Protein backbone atom coordinates (compact mmCIF):
# COMPACT_ATOMS: atom_id res chain seq x y z
CA UNK A 362 0.00 0.00 0.00
CA UNK A 363 2.57 2.48 -1.18
CA UNK A 364 0.49 5.60 -0.78
CA UNK A 365 0.14 5.05 2.92
CA UNK A 366 3.88 4.81 3.36
CA UNK A 367 4.69 7.62 0.96
CA UNK A 368 2.04 10.25 1.32
CA UNK A 369 3.73 12.99 -0.64
CA UNK A 370 4.36 11.02 -3.77
CA UNK A 371 0.79 9.77 -3.61
CA UNK A 372 -0.40 13.27 -4.33
CA UNK A 373 1.42 13.15 -7.65
CA UNK A 374 0.84 9.52 -8.49
CA UNK A 375 -1.69 9.02 -11.18
CA UNK A 376 -4.31 6.73 -9.74
CA UNK A 377 -6.15 5.56 -12.78
CA UNK A 378 -8.79 3.17 -11.57
CA UNK A 379 -10.36 3.21 -15.04
CA UNK A 380 -7.53 1.07 -16.42
CA UNK A 381 -8.40 -1.71 -14.01
CA UNK A 382 -11.15 -3.97 -15.19
CA UNK A 383 -12.40 -4.30 -11.63
CA UNK A 384 -15.31 -2.28 -10.24
CA UNK A 385 -14.80 0.86 -8.20
CA UNK A 386 -18.07 1.20 -6.30
CA UNK A 387 -19.78 -1.04 -3.77
CA UNK A 388 -22.85 -1.21 -6.01
CA UNK A 389 -20.83 -2.50 -8.97
CA UNK A 390 -19.02 -5.10 -6.84
CA UNK A 391 -22.36 -6.25 -5.48
CA UNK A 392 -23.87 -6.51 -8.95
CA UNK A 393 -20.97 -8.63 -10.23
CA UNK A 394 -21.05 -10.81 -7.12
CA UNK A 395 -24.74 -11.45 -7.71
CA UNK A 396 -23.92 -12.59 -11.27
CA UNK A 397 -21.11 -14.84 -10.11
CA UNK A 398 -22.44 -16.47 -6.96
CA UNK A 399 -25.52 -18.75 -6.81
CA UNK A 400 -28.65 -17.23 -5.24
CA UNK A 401 -28.36 -19.15 -1.94
CA UNK A 402 -24.91 -17.94 -0.92
CA UNK A 403 -25.36 -14.50 -2.51
CA UNK A 404 -28.58 -13.82 -0.60
CA UNK A 405 -27.01 -15.23 2.55
CA UNK A 406 -24.27 -12.60 2.29
CA UNK A 407 -26.35 -9.67 1.07
CA UNK A 408 -29.42 -10.21 3.19
CA UNK A 409 -30.59 -8.75 6.45
CA UNK A 410 -33.17 -9.94 8.94
CA UNK A 411 -36.97 -9.74 8.69
CA UNK A 412 -37.86 -6.67 6.54
CA UNK A 413 -34.24 -5.57 6.20
CA UNK A 414 -35.08 -2.19 7.72
CA UNK A 415 -31.89 -2.01 9.74
CA UNK A 416 -29.86 -3.04 6.72
CA UNK A 417 -31.24 0.07 4.96
CA UNK A 418 -31.09 2.25 8.10
CA UNK A 419 -27.34 1.71 8.39
CA UNK A 420 -26.84 3.36 5.00
CA UNK A 421 -29.46 6.06 5.55
CA UNK A 422 -27.73 7.15 8.75
CA UNK A 423 -24.51 7.94 6.88
CA UNK A 424 -26.37 10.15 4.41
CA UNK A 425 -27.91 12.22 7.21
CA UNK A 426 -24.50 13.63 8.12
CA UNK A 427 -22.50 16.01 5.96
CA UNK A 428 -18.81 16.80 6.15
CA UNK A 429 -17.98 20.48 6.49
CA UNK A 430 -14.44 20.58 5.08
CA UNK A 431 -11.71 22.89 6.39
CA UNK A 432 -9.35 24.69 3.99
CA UNK A 433 -5.81 26.10 3.94
CA UNK A 434 -4.36 23.68 6.46
CA UNK A 435 -1.30 22.22 4.62
CA UNK A 436 -2.06 18.54 4.26
CA UNK A 437 1.10 17.64 2.35
CA UNK A 438 2.26 15.24 5.02
CA UNK A 439 -0.54 12.99 6.01
CA UNK A 440 -0.99 9.92 8.13
CA UNK A 441 -3.95 7.65 8.70
CA UNK A 442 -2.10 5.73 11.41
CA UNK A 443 -3.69 4.76 14.70
CA UNK A 444 -2.65 2.76 17.74
CA UNK A 445 -5.07 0.23 19.17
CA UNK A 446 -4.08 -1.88 22.19
CA UNK A 447 -0.43 -0.93 21.61
CA UNK A 448 -0.72 -2.22 18.05
CA UNK A 449 0.34 0.26 15.38
CA UNK A 450 -2.04 0.20 12.44
CA UNK A 451 -1.49 2.04 9.16
CA UNK A 452 -5.15 2.92 8.78
CA UNK A 453 -8.34 2.85 10.88
CA UNK A 454 -9.91 0.13 8.72
CA UNK A 455 -10.20 -3.57 9.57
CA UNK A 456 -11.84 -6.51 7.85
CA UNK A 457 -14.83 -7.65 9.90
CA UNK A 458 -15.24 -11.28 10.91
CA UNK A 459 -17.20 -12.98 8.16
CA UNK A 460 -17.75 -16.70 8.51
CA UNK A 461 -17.93 -19.40 5.87
CA UNK A 462 -16.13 -17.45 3.14
CA UNK A 463 -15.85 -20.58 1.00
CA UNK A 464 -19.46 -19.93 -0.02
CA UNK A 465 -18.21 -16.86 -1.90
CA UNK A 466 -14.92 -18.14 -3.32
CA UNK A 467 -13.18 -21.54 -3.19
CA UNK A 468 -10.07 -20.04 -1.56
CA UNK A 469 -12.24 -18.40 1.08
CA UNK A 470 -10.42 -16.81 4.01
CA UNK A 471 -7.00 -17.73 2.61
CA UNK A 472 -7.45 -15.29 -0.29
CA UNK A 473 -8.83 -12.64 2.06
CA UNK A 474 -5.93 -13.17 4.45
CA UNK A 475 -3.32 -12.71 1.73
CA UNK A 476 -4.91 -9.45 0.61
CA UNK A 477 -5.26 -8.19 4.18
CA UNK A 478 -1.63 -9.02 4.98
CA UNK A 479 -0.41 -7.33 1.82
CA UNK A 480 -2.38 -4.16 2.63
CA UNK A 481 -1.46 -4.21 6.31
CA UNK A 482 -5.16 -4.15 7.18
CA UNK A 483 -6.00 -6.36 10.18
CA UNK A 484 -8.20 -9.36 9.51
CA UNK A 485 -10.67 -10.53 12.12
CA UNK A 486 -11.01 -14.29 11.64
CA UNK A 487 -14.39 -15.82 12.43
CA UNK A 488 -15.01 -18.86 14.62
CA UNK A 489 -17.02 -20.26 11.71
CA UNK A 490 -14.34 -19.71 9.08
CA UNK A 491 -14.00 -22.22 6.24
CA UNK A 492 -10.27 -22.61 6.90
CA UNK A 493 -8.81 -23.08 10.35
CA UNK A 494 -7.32 -20.17 12.24
CA UNK A 495 -3.89 -21.87 12.00
CA UNK A 496 -4.12 -22.25 8.20
CA UNK A 497 -5.11 -18.59 7.93
CA UNK A 498 -2.31 -17.49 10.27
CA UNK A 499 0.18 -19.38 8.16
CA UNK A 500 -0.51 -17.35 5.01
CA UNK A 501 -0.39 -14.08 6.97
CA UNK A 502 3.15 -14.21 8.38
CA UNK A 503 3.53 -11.37 10.86
CA UNK A 504 0.56 -9.40 9.55
CA UNK A 505 -2.00 -8.26 12.10
CA UNK A 506 -4.95 -10.53 12.87
CA UNK A 507 -7.59 -10.82 15.57
CA UNK A 508 -9.78 -13.78 16.43
CA UNK A 509 -13.57 -13.53 16.67
CA UNK A 510 -15.10 -15.89 19.18
CA UNK A 511 -18.56 -17.35 19.02
CA UNK A 512 -19.06 -18.52 22.55
CA UNK A 513 -19.88 -22.18 22.86
CA UNK A 514 -22.29 -23.62 25.43
CA UNK A 515 -19.29 -25.84 26.15
CA UNK A 516 -17.00 -23.25 27.79
CA UNK A 517 -13.97 -25.47 27.48
CA UNK A 518 -14.29 -25.43 23.70
CA UNK A 519 -14.24 -21.61 23.83
CA UNK A 520 -11.18 -21.64 26.10
CA UNK A 521 -9.45 -24.08 23.77
CA UNK A 522 -10.09 -21.89 20.72
CA UNK A 523 -8.76 -18.85 22.55
CA UNK A 524 -5.59 -20.74 23.50
CA UNK A 525 -5.12 -21.73 19.87
CA UNK A 526 -5.64 -18.14 18.74
CA UNK A 527 -2.94 -16.96 21.13
CA UNK A 528 -0.57 -19.67 19.90
CA UNK A 529 -1.24 -18.76 16.25
CA UNK A 530 -0.35 -15.09 16.69
CA UNK A 531 -3.79 -13.49 16.95
CA UNK A 532 -3.48 -10.29 18.97
CA UNK A 533 -7.02 -9.64 20.21
CA UNK A 534 -10.20 -11.59 20.93
CA UNK A 535 -13.46 -10.24 19.58
CA UNK A 536 -16.42 -11.77 21.42
CA UNK A 537 -19.58 -11.40 19.37
CA UNK A 538 -22.57 -11.01 21.68
CA UNK A 539 -25.42 -10.23 19.25
CA UNK A 540 -25.68 -13.71 17.74
CA UNK A 541 -26.89 -15.75 20.71
CA UNK A 542 -29.29 -17.12 18.13
CA UNK A 543 -29.47 -16.64 14.39
CA UNK A 544 -31.36 -13.65 13.02
CA UNK A 545 -34.59 -14.29 11.14
CA UNK A 546 -33.53 -14.14 7.52
CA UNK A 547 -36.39 -14.56 5.08
CA UNK A 548 -34.17 -14.86 2.03
CA UNK A 549 -32.49 -17.93 3.50
CA UNK A 550 -35.82 -19.60 4.26
CA UNK A 551 -36.93 -18.92 0.71
CA UNK A 552 -33.73 -20.38 -0.72
CA UNK A 553 -33.59 -23.20 1.82
CA UNK A 554 -29.98 -22.23 2.40
CA UNK A 555 -27.83 -22.76 5.50
CA UNK A 556 -24.06 -22.69 5.03
CA UNK A 557 -23.44 -23.88 8.57
CA UNK A 558 -25.60 -26.95 7.97
CA UNK A 559 -23.67 -27.54 4.73
CA UNK A 560 -20.48 -27.77 6.77
CA UNK A 561 -18.91 -24.56 5.39
CA UNK A 562 -18.00 -23.20 8.82
CA UNK A 563 -16.52 -26.11 10.72
CA UNK A 564 -12.75 -25.81 10.14
CA UNK A 565 -12.02 -24.41 13.61
CA UNK A 566 -14.16 -27.08 15.24
CA UNK A 567 -12.87 -30.22 13.55
CA UNK A 568 -9.31 -29.07 14.27
CA UNK A 569 -10.07 -28.51 17.95
CA UNK A 570 -9.02 -31.27 20.35
CA UNK A 571 -11.60 -30.39 23.01
CA UNK A 572 -14.44 -30.16 20.48
CA UNK A 573 -13.44 -33.46 18.86
CA UNK A 574 -13.21 -35.16 22.26
CA UNK A 575 -16.96 -34.55 22.59
CA UNK A 576 -17.79 -36.53 19.44
CA UNK A 577 -18.26 -40.29 19.39
CA UNK A 578 -16.65 -40.26 15.96
CA UNK A 579 -15.24 -37.23 14.07
CA UNK A 580 -17.37 -37.12 10.94
CA UNK A 581 -18.68 -34.02 9.13
CA UNK A 582 -22.25 -35.00 10.06
CA UNK A 583 -21.45 -35.35 13.76
CA UNK A 584 -19.45 -32.12 13.74
CA UNK A 585 -22.25 -30.10 12.14
CA UNK A 586 -24.77 -31.51 14.59
CA UNK A 587 -22.56 -30.64 17.58
CA UNK A 588 -21.81 -27.13 16.23
CA UNK A 589 -25.52 -26.44 15.81
CA UNK A 590 -26.15 -27.75 19.32
CA UNK A 591 -23.51 -25.55 20.97
CA UNK A 592 -23.04 -22.37 18.89
CA UNK A 593 -26.17 -20.53 20.01
CA UNK A 594 -25.82 -19.31 23.56
CA UNK A 595 -28.95 -17.54 24.79
CA UNK A 596 -27.67 -17.93 28.38
CA UNK A 597 -24.64 -15.70 27.70
CA UNK A 598 -24.12 -13.02 30.39
CA UNK A 599 -21.43 -10.64 31.58
CA UNK A 600 -20.14 -13.38 33.92
CA UNK A 601 -18.98 -15.30 30.84
CA UNK A 602 -16.85 -12.29 29.97
CA UNK A 603 -15.26 -12.54 33.39
CA UNK A 604 -14.51 -16.21 32.58
CA UNK A 605 -12.99 -15.21 29.25
CA UNK A 606 -10.88 -12.56 31.02
CA UNK A 607 -9.43 -15.27 33.26
CA UNK A 608 -8.50 -17.37 30.24
CA UNK A 609 -6.62 -14.88 28.08
CA UNK A 610 -4.22 -12.01 28.45
CA UNK A 611 -5.12 -10.70 24.99
CA UNK A 612 -7.25 -7.58 24.66
CA UNK A 613 -10.95 -8.49 24.62
CA UNK A 614 -13.42 -6.60 22.46
CA UNK A 615 -17.17 -7.08 22.68
CA UNK A 616 -18.88 -6.89 19.28
CA UNK A 617 -22.55 -6.03 18.91
CA UNK A 618 -23.04 -3.21 21.42
CA UNK A 619 -25.81 -0.72 20.57
CA UNK A 620 -27.09 0.53 23.96
CA UNK A 621 -25.08 3.07 25.96
CA UNK A 622 -25.83 1.16 29.19
CA UNK A 623 -24.17 -1.92 27.69
CA UNK A 624 -21.18 0.18 26.70
CA UNK A 625 -20.95 1.29 30.33
CA UNK A 626 -21.19 -2.31 31.54
CA UNK A 627 -18.46 -3.32 29.10
CA UNK A 628 -16.11 -0.75 30.62
CA UNK A 629 -17.07 -1.86 34.14
CA UNK A 630 -16.33 -5.49 33.27
CA UNK A 631 -12.82 -4.64 32.15
CA UNK A 632 -13.44 -5.16 28.45
CA UNK A 633 -10.67 -3.57 26.36
CA UNK A 634 -12.76 -2.35 23.44
CA UNK A 635 -16.24 -2.37 21.99
CA UNK A 636 -17.56 -2.71 18.49
CA UNK A 637 -20.75 -0.80 17.85
CA UNK A 638 -22.47 -3.18 15.46
CA UNK A 639 -25.88 -4.48 14.45
CA UNK A 640 -24.22 -7.32 12.55
CA UNK A 641 -24.80 -5.57 9.24
CA UNK A 642 -28.57 -5.54 9.83
CA UNK A 643 -28.64 -9.34 10.16
CA UNK A 644 -29.83 -9.74 13.75
CA UNK A 645 -32.44 -7.40 15.29
CA UNK A 646 -34.42 -5.85 12.47
CA UNK A 647 -35.67 -2.44 13.53
CA UNK A 648 -32.46 -1.99 15.52
CA UNK A 649 -30.85 1.43 15.60
CA UNK A 650 -28.36 2.23 12.82
CA UNK A 651 -24.83 1.99 14.17
CA UNK A 652 -23.93 5.57 13.21
CA UNK A 653 -26.96 6.75 15.22
CA UNK A 654 -25.92 4.66 18.23
CA UNK A 655 -22.32 5.84 18.12
CA UNK A 656 -22.36 9.40 19.58
CA UNK A 657 -24.09 8.45 22.83
CA UNK A 658 -21.88 5.40 23.26
CA UNK A 659 -18.75 7.48 22.66
CA UNK A 660 -19.98 9.94 25.25
CA UNK A 661 -20.53 7.23 27.86
CA UNK A 662 -17.18 5.56 27.18
CA UNK A 663 -15.33 8.89 27.42
CA UNK A 664 -12.22 7.59 25.72
CA UNK A 665 -11.53 4.96 28.38
CA UNK A 666 -11.47 2.18 25.78
CA UNK A 667 -11.46 2.20 21.98
CA UNK A 668 -14.84 2.26 20.25
CA UNK A 669 -15.01 0.63 16.82
CA UNK A 670 -17.98 0.61 14.46
CA UNK A 671 -19.26 -1.52 11.61
CA UNK A 672 -22.44 -2.03 9.57
CA UNK A 673 -22.92 0.00 6.42
CA UNK A 674 -19.43 1.45 5.98
CA UNK A 675 -18.93 1.62 2.21
CA UNK A 676 -16.81 4.68 1.31
CA UNK A 677 -13.99 6.90 2.49
CA UNK A 678 -16.41 9.63 3.53
CA UNK A 679 -18.31 7.05 5.62
CA UNK A 680 -15.11 6.31 7.54
CA UNK A 681 -14.54 10.03 8.15
CA UNK A 682 -18.09 10.43 9.49
CA UNK A 683 -17.74 7.48 11.86
CA UNK A 684 -14.45 8.78 13.23
CA UNK A 685 -15.84 12.30 13.57
CA UNK A 686 -18.72 10.90 15.65
CA UNK A 687 -16.40 9.08 18.03
CA UNK A 688 -15.16 5.84 16.46
CA UNK A 689 -11.48 5.01 16.72
CA UNK A 690 -11.69 2.64 13.77
CA UNK A 691 -14.20 0.90 11.52
CA UNK A 692 -14.68 -2.54 10.03
CA UNK A 693 -16.08 -3.49 6.65
CA UNK A 694 -17.96 -6.73 5.96
CA UNK A 695 -19.86 -7.19 2.71
CA UNK A 696 -17.62 -4.89 0.62
CA UNK A 697 -14.61 -7.19 0.89
CA UNK A 698 -16.76 -10.33 0.59
CA UNK A 699 -18.02 -9.10 -2.79
CA UNK A 700 -14.42 -8.40 -3.80
CA UNK A 701 -13.58 -11.96 -2.80
CA UNK A 702 -16.55 -13.38 -4.70
CA UNK A 703 -15.70 -11.51 -7.90
CA UNK A 704 -11.92 -11.76 -8.03
CA UNK A 705 -10.51 -13.63 -5.02
CA UNK A 706 -7.41 -12.13 -3.41
CA UNK A 707 -7.18 -9.43 -6.12
CA UNK A 708 -10.78 -8.44 -5.51
CA UNK A 709 -10.31 -8.03 -1.77
CA UNK A 710 -7.09 -6.08 -2.39
CA UNK A 711 -8.86 -3.79 -4.85
CA UNK A 712 -11.81 -3.08 -2.53
CA UNK A 713 -9.44 -2.21 0.31
CA UNK A 714 -7.19 -0.12 -1.94
CA UNK A 715 -10.13 1.90 -3.28
CA UNK A 716 -11.54 2.52 0.19
CA UNK A 717 -8.17 3.68 1.55
CA UNK A 718 -7.63 6.00 -1.41
CA UNK A 719 -11.08 7.48 -0.93
CA UNK A 720 -10.36 7.94 2.75
CA UNK A 721 -6.99 9.60 2.13
CA UNK A 722 -8.40 12.04 -0.44
CA UNK A 723 -11.44 12.84 1.71
CA UNK A 724 -9.27 13.53 4.74
CA UNK A 725 -6.92 15.75 2.76
CA UNK A 726 -9.72 17.72 1.10
CA UNK A 727 -11.38 18.14 4.49
CA UNK A 728 -8.21 19.67 5.93
CA UNK A 729 -7.25 16.70 8.07
CA UNK A 730 -3.58 15.68 8.02
CA UNK A 731 -4.13 13.01 10.63
CA UNK A 732 -7.02 11.27 12.31
CA UNK A 733 -6.51 13.50 15.34
CA UNK A 734 -7.87 16.34 13.19
CA UNK A 735 -11.13 14.50 12.60
CA UNK A 736 -13.77 15.53 15.09
CA UNK A 737 -17.37 16.60 15.48
CA UNK A 738 -16.56 20.15 14.30
CA UNK A 739 -16.29 18.98 10.66
CA UNK A 740 -19.75 17.38 10.62
CA UNK A 741 -23.24 18.75 10.42
CA UNK A 742 -26.60 17.02 10.47
CA UNK A 743 -28.46 17.47 7.17
Ligand SMILES: Cc1cc2nc3c(=O)[nH]c(=O)nc-3n(C[C@H](O)[C@H](O)[C@H](O)COP(=O)(O)O)c2cc1C
Nearest residue numbers: 406457458459460487537640641672673693694695
Ligand atom coordinates in the same frame (compact mmCIF):
# COMPACT_ATOMS: atom_id res chain seq x y z
C1 LIG B 1 -21.92 -13.38 5.24
C2 LIG B 1 -21.64 -12.77 6.60
C3 LIG B 1 -21.13 -13.57 7.59
C4 LIG B 1 -20.83 -13.02 8.85
N1 LIG B 1 -20.26 -13.82 9.79
C5 LIG B 1 -19.93 -13.29 10.99
C6 LIG B 1 -19.24 -14.06 11.95
O1 LIG B 1 -18.92 -15.22 11.73
N2 LIG B 1 -18.95 -13.47 13.13
C7 LIG B 1 -19.28 -12.16 13.42
O2 LIG B 1 -19.00 -11.68 14.51
N3 LIG B 1 -19.90 -11.39 12.50
C8 LIG B 1 -20.22 -11.92 11.30
N4 LIG B 1 -20.80 -11.12 10.35
C9 LIG B 1 -21.05 -9.70 10.65
C10 LIG B 1 -19.83 -8.84 10.26
O3 LIG B 1 -18.76 -9.07 11.15
C11 LIG B 1 -20.14 -7.35 10.33
O4 LIG B 1 -20.68 -7.03 11.59
C12 LIG B 1 -21.08 -6.86 9.24
O5 LIG B 1 -20.92 -7.58 8.04
C13 LIG B 1 -20.81 -5.39 9.01
O6 LIG B 1 -21.71 -4.84 8.15
P1 LIG B 1 -21.44 -4.59 6.57
O7 LIG B 1 -21.50 -5.93 5.93
O8 LIG B 1 -22.58 -3.71 6.25
O9 LIG B 1 -20.10 -3.92 6.41
C14 LIG B 1 -21.09 -11.66 9.10
C15 LIG B 1 -21.61 -10.85 8.07
C16 LIG B 1 -21.86 -11.39 6.83
C17 LIG B 1 -22.40 -10.49 5.75
Ligand SMILES: O=C(O)C(=O)c1ccccc1
Nearest residue numbers: 460489540543557640643
Ligand atom coordinates in the same frame (compact mmCIF):
# COMPACT_ATOMS: atom_id res chain seq x y z
O1 LIG C 1 -24.14 -15.06 9.08
C1 LIG C 1 -23.85 -14.43 10.06
O2 LIG C 1 -24.00 -13.21 10.13
C2 LIG C 1 -23.23 -15.10 11.21
O3 LIG C 1 -22.59 -14.41 11.94
C3 LIG C 1 -23.38 -16.55 11.49
C4 LIG C 1 -22.45 -17.17 12.26
C5 LIG C 1 -22.57 -18.51 12.58
C6 LIG C 1 -23.61 -19.26 12.13
C7 LIG C 1 -24.53 -18.64 11.35
C8 LIG C 1 -24.43 -17.29 11.03
